[in-house]
Amino acid sequence: MTDKQAPARVRRSPEQVREAVHQAVIDLLSDPDGEDLNIPAIAQRAGVNHTSVYRRWGSLDALLADMVTTRLERDSPLNDTGSLRGDLLAWAQASVASIRTPQGRALVRAVVLSMPNSTQAQDERAQHFRRRMRSIEQIRERATARGEDPPPLEQILDQLIAPFYVRAIFGIDPPDHGYPELLVDRLLGDRN
Amino acid sequence: MTDKQAPARVRRSPEQVREAVHQAVIDLLSDPDGEDLNIPAIAQRAGVNHTSVYRRWGSLDALLADMVTTRLERDSPLNDTGSLRGDLLAWAQASVASIRTPQGRALVRAVVLSMPNSTQAQDERAQHFRRRMRSIEQIRERATARGEDPPPLEQILDQLIAPFYVRAIFGIDPPDHGYPELLVDRLLGDRN
DNA sequence: CCCCAGAAGCAAATATCTGTGCTTACGATG
DNA sequence: CATCGTAAGCACAGATATTTGCTTCTGGGG
Numbered sequence: 001m002t003d004k005q006a007p008a009r010v011r012r013s014p015e016q017v018r019e020a021v022h023q024a025v026i027d028l029l030s031d032p033d034g035e036d037l038n039i040p041a042i043a044q045r046a047g048v049n050h051t052s053v054y055r056r057w058g059s060l061d062a063l064l065a066d067m068v069t070t071r072l073e074r075d076s077p078l079n080d081t082g083s084l085r086g087d088l089l090a091w092a093q094a095s096v097a098s099i100r101t102p103q104g105r106a107l108v109r110a111v112v113l114s115m116p117n118s119t120q121a122q123d124e125r126a127q128h129f130r131r132r133m134r135s136i137e138q139i140r141e142r143a144t145a146r147g148e149d150p151p152p153l154e155q156i157l158d159q160l161i162a163p164f165y166v167r168a169i170f171g172i173d174p175p176d177h178g179y180p181e182l183l184v185d186r187l188l189g190d191r192n
Numbered sequence: 193m194t195d196k197q198a199p200a201r202v203r204r205s206p207e208q209v210r211e212a213v214h215q216a217v218i219d220l221l222s223d224p225d226g227e228d229l230n231i232p233a234i235a236q237r238a239g240v241n242h243t244s245v246y247r248r249w250g251s252l253d254a255l256l257a258d259m260v261t262t263r264l265e266r267d268s269p270l271n272d273t274g275s276l277r278g279d280l281l282a283w284a285q286a287s288v289a290s291i292r293t294p295q296g297r298a299l300v301r302a303v304v305l306s307m308p309n310s311t312q313a314q315d316e317r318a319q320h321f322r323r324r325m326r327s328i329e330q331i332r333e334r335a336t337a338r339g340e341d342p343p344p345l346e347q348i349l350d351q352l353i354a355p356f357y358v359r360a361i362f363g364i365d366p367p368d369h370g371y372p373e374l375l376v377d378r379l380l381g382d383r384n
Numbered sequence: 385c386c387c388c389a390g391a392a393g394c395a396a397a398t399a400t401c402t403g404t405g406c407t408t409a410c411g412a413t414g
Numbered sequence: 415c416a417t418c419g420t421a422a423g424c425a426c427a428g429a430t431a432t433t434t435g436c437t438t439c440t441g442g443g444g
Contacts, residue, residue, distance in 0.1 A: 012440095014440090017392075038431075039431075040431065040432090048393090049394075051392080055391080125363035158351075159351070159355075162354035162358040165361075166349065167354075170317060170318065170320070171318055172346075175346065206422080209422075232402090244421075244423070246402065246403065248422095
């Protein structure tokens, strides 16, 4: 009596629904053939009633933001390597590896899509960005605590984060060999 | 008899409609309060019947692509300064100036939004990118013709284009002073 | 073991978007 | 100035997306 001869469809717990919906978003963004992202499609792919999605998240933006936050935290281990250079390199390596997969690129695109579309006072967008850059700020804080002098966040943005995002967005594969090292060397090499 | 006592609404020529619709897209992306971008909203803002938009462009993606192409070409003069460095600097200065305005940032975001959402063979996305980078390739070609040795497109992507795009997307203002020079110097300074 | 709060599923109503047939104005051409 | 092709506008007809009222299940505390 493990399953009751597959009755229409079993009801799942909130956490299962949440995970299934998140995964459906990634699947739709990465895998298929150009359908556009909307809540009915997501719900169907997740095998969840669309009303559940509407009631829980309310809008596609909110769903994307929730998914992105969850996944970014889950996928960045961020263990302390003992040096600024090591931490940055680990971050770059993980990031480059991730954007080699369609799912990884989809996650980055979701970050962009989840940015508040409006916001005349663009502070909100900048805050959104800060939240996404939490891990980089932690690397900087640890470096400072060690007595190292990390580059300002803006420079890390320009030389490390930006190439990673833009390549993911435009689907430009990073060079095969030594790319994370190249970016980190450029960043730490000359400190203008 | 210049205007007939403002009858419901005068019909405009195709070119006027096109321009009005393009402008409406930029307005909706930059200015207002978070409404999402869709064809009825664009048509209403442009003062155009929505069927005209559907018939001419067919989809939001196509409209965005058309608008982006038109505006990017119009807004990049690309006069030959006589040197690679001068051309890159001019490009960077124009780009940085443009993303200081909400409309400029909106245009960049539209570039991202107009990227094909699907495309398992991501070649199409890369081609889309190439088309957008036409001006940069022209700068490289001119430099080669002069006997200069421009950096590969990939490096220009990482060090010049990427910071520009990411800042526009996340709404991070560039540093007030000397930012274009900083980026170009970094790019041309060390040639790893 | 029973009860309750919270959330999922279902069905149906509403709102919104997308597409079609037709009419009418614009502007180019002769 | 007359004619004609193109594209805009209008009204209406699907097709989709969003929301609501209600029922039913799940899991945690008494």
